[in-house]
Amino acid sequence: MxxxxxxxxxxxxxxxxxxxxxxxxxxxxxxxxxxxxxxxxxxxxxxxxxxxxxxxxxxxxxxxxxxxxxxxxxxxxxxxxxxxxxxxxxxxxDLLEKHLILNRSLRRDGNPKQCNSITVSSTEYDVRGSPTLLKMVPGPDEADHACAVSAEVGSYLDLGDFNNTCYSDPGLCKSMTWSLWLKIYTSKGFTGERYYISSGGQTGIARGVAFLYKSTTNEFELHVRTATFKMGNKYQQSQIPLQSWFHLALTIEMNVLNLYVDGELMNGNNINTQGGSSVDGCTRLYLGMTNSCDTEYLTNTYSGSAAYSNLMVFDRLLNQDEIKNLMQMKK
Structure with a gap:
């Protein structure tokens, strides 16, 4: 032929x-x-x-x-x-740099033995709740022994207003990857819900993401809400390290939601969810507290107890190999 x-x-x-x-x-x-x-x-x-x-x-x-x-x-x-x-x-x-849309170090370089003597002040965030409960602690080894920000129950970090951005409304990006070093001090004895990341994904009057611990089920939950859909997964407490630094990565693409711990994909159970939200009422990004728009909640009831370092968000879906390599980035 x-x-x-x-x-x-x-x-x-x-x-x-x-x-x-x-x-x-x-x-x-x-x-x-x-x-x-x-x-x-x-x-x-x-x-x-x-x-x-x-x-x-x-x-x-x-x-x-x-x-x-x-x-x-x-x-x-x-x-x-x-x-x-x-x-x-x-x-x-420059591939990752090209797609990096949010970069907050939440850290200080220096000798980890001197972290407690460093005054906590930054242009990257506002301290909410009690400032005396915020301190610097030794960061993860992978971050060059940097001093990281620690917010105990009763305090949290307000990273700013991100209206009309992917952080507040994940649906504005075709795909996303969140990366954060996290050290959760404890969830034992907590009541109610304890939040570690929240830009409104947990409430029906907003869009965004949320990562929290729920005492009623003794599980961690991950929520993502856009204008058109709502996703949620829950994870056994044993899947999330406590009292030690670990790398948390969240990937979002359409209706697929994945969570990685230290570069390994975690198998989560789907949460029965409602639909998307017609409005994005909560546009601020909090670390250590729920963001429920104008509703005021007590920090002693909803704030988590954790340290944070190297928050990065990419407007691109990173695969597992890229996430493992991302753990070595010293930003």
Missing amino acids: DVSLGTLTFFFVFLQLLQSAEGFDCSIGQEPDPNEGNRYRWVIPVPDPCECTRLRVGGLNTRTPCRHYSVTYYDTFMQSDNAEEIRKWLNCT
Whole structure:
């Protein structure tokens, strides 16, 4: 059967567009490079190759397709299922920085033995509740022994008003990844609900995220609410470390919600949820307290007891390998 060059070109362009639409599966094929005298060179035909998490050898284009984006040509090729290996090969050192939309260090560099002598003051947050219950403590080893912010029951951190942003309304981003170092001092003896992250995801009059401990079930819960849907998972207390630093990562994409502890995916049980919220009434981001809009709750009843370090939010879904690498980022 005879196949025209035009048909071959169309087939490979269609295949490449299909792979691109799938998100992170990419192909690297060959085609004439018009800037090199139409010499055949390797190319990854997607707008941003740095978003590829899997790379496969593709086909051969006998003509250079017209594209609405520019491409980079290479003299060598690679095939890999490792996102970090692909990024290194492509020199994508700024990939995470490109998608970093919120970065709060919540820490101080220094000798961990001197943390308690450091005065707590910052332009990154406002202290709510009793300021005397806020202190600096030795941070996680992975953060270069930084001094981290600790908020005991009765105090919490107000990171600011994030109206019309993904932090307050996750539906404004196609996908998101939250990353935070957390040290929960205790949940034993707590009554009611104890909050560690809240931008309104737990209430039907707002959108956002919430991570909390519920004493009635002795479980931790994760909530995400947008304008169109509500998701929630609950986790056994044994799945969340107590009294020690751990890395918490939350990924959100459409109606899929995942939680990682120290880079490992936690199996959660789905919570029966209601629908989305027509309004985003709570637009502030709290660490250590529930954000329930204008309703005032007692900090002694709803505030958690924990230390926080290196909060980062990305407008991109990070895979498990990227989350594990993220644990080593010293921001």
